[in-house]
Amino acid sequence: MTAILRTEQLTKWVTSGEQRIDILHPLDLQIQAGESVVIVGPSGSGKSTLMSLLAGIDAPSSGRIWLEQQELTALDEGELAALRRGTISFVFQDFLLLPALTALENVMLPLQLIGAEAPREQAQARLAEVALTARQHHFPAQLSGGEQQRVAVARAYASHPRILFADEPTGNLDAASGEQVIELLFRLNREQGTTLVVVTHDERVAGRAQRRLQLDAGQLLELD
Ligand SMILES: Nc1ncnc2c1ncn2[C@@H]1O[C@H](COP(=O)(O)OP(=O)(O)OP(=O)(O)O)[C@@H](O)[C@H]1O
Numbered sequence: 001m002t003a004i005l006r007t008e009q010l011t012k013w014v015t016s017g018e019q020r021i022d023i024l025h026p027l028d029l030q031i032q033a034g035e036s037v038v039i040v041g042p043s044g045s046g047k048s049t050l051m052s053l054l055a056g057i058d059a060p061s062s063g064r065i066w067l068e069q070q071e072l073t074a075l076d077e078g079e080l081a082a083l084r085r086g087t088i089s090f091v092f093q094d095f096l097l098l099p100a101l102t103a104l105e106n107v108m109l110p111l112q113l114i115g116a117e118a119p120r121e122q123a124q125a126r127l128a129e130v131a132l133t134a135r136q137h138h139f140p141a142q143l144s145g146g147e148q149q150r151v152a153v154a155r156a157y158a159s160h161p162r163i164l165f166a167d168e169p170t171g172n173l174d175a176a177s178g179e180q181v182i183e184l185l186f187r188l189n190r191e192q193g194t195t196l197v198v199v200t201h202d203e204r205v206a207g208r209a210q211r212r213l214q215l216d217a218g219q220l221l222e223l224d
Pocket residue numbers: 014023041042043044045046047048049050
């Protein structure tokens with residue numbers, strides 16, 4: 001198997017006055033292509049920080065990150081943004097759909113950004129996979145939390161990313177909607193071969209992944 005994502009002595013710290021606060025201690029991690037990985041750990045242990053670094057949204061304090069042969073930590077912001085587009089997708093706890101766009105338009109947007117063919121038809125196909133064809137012309141405010149998160153999952157998968165990061169995707173959902181969203185994430189991981197990295201407090205999610213990692217005060221442990 002080949003690593004799709006690899007870090008070497010990755011750290012993150014912030015300074016507050018004279019004090020340095022270490023958020024992530026030097027961290028070496030490899031994630032294989034197609035793998036499903038769950039990251040668990042207490043609040044404040046650095047899970048969201050690690051995801052942002054791996055997704056190239058935030059810059060580390062030191063250390064290096066590779067996405068296949070490409071060193072992310074050697075790219076400037078414009079190059080990173082170009083690389084992320086169509087390669088890396090994110091699903092957030094609070095959905096973050098664009099409120100002025102319909103469900104369909106939200107899913108079409110990343111396809112339009114990469115110049116995909118037939119963005120409308122592709123977006124409709126993704127919405128059908130999350131069982132929301134009937135709601136495609138509704139705005140986010142007209143949808144339930146679970147429905148909005150399914151739109152967010154459809155949007156995240158629309159551009160056929162190599163890696164999908166999800167940070168507490170079920171955190172704002174009730175048990176039944178959460179179950180549907182988890183089912184979807186893992187089904188699409190299986191069917192599309194997308195590498196899936198999920199941060200969660202949710203035992204059901206942790207149990208579904210091929211691999212479990214734990215962060216504890218910025219230190220990474222491999223579970224199992
Ligand atoms: N910009 C920042 N300035 C200062 N401290 C920060 C900053 N960003 C994160 N932190 C701190 O780093 C630690 C890790 O934060 P992070 O958001 O990664 O935790 P988390 O594991 O995702 O927690 P949660 O489960 O509550 O979402 C926390 O103590 C947080 O307060």
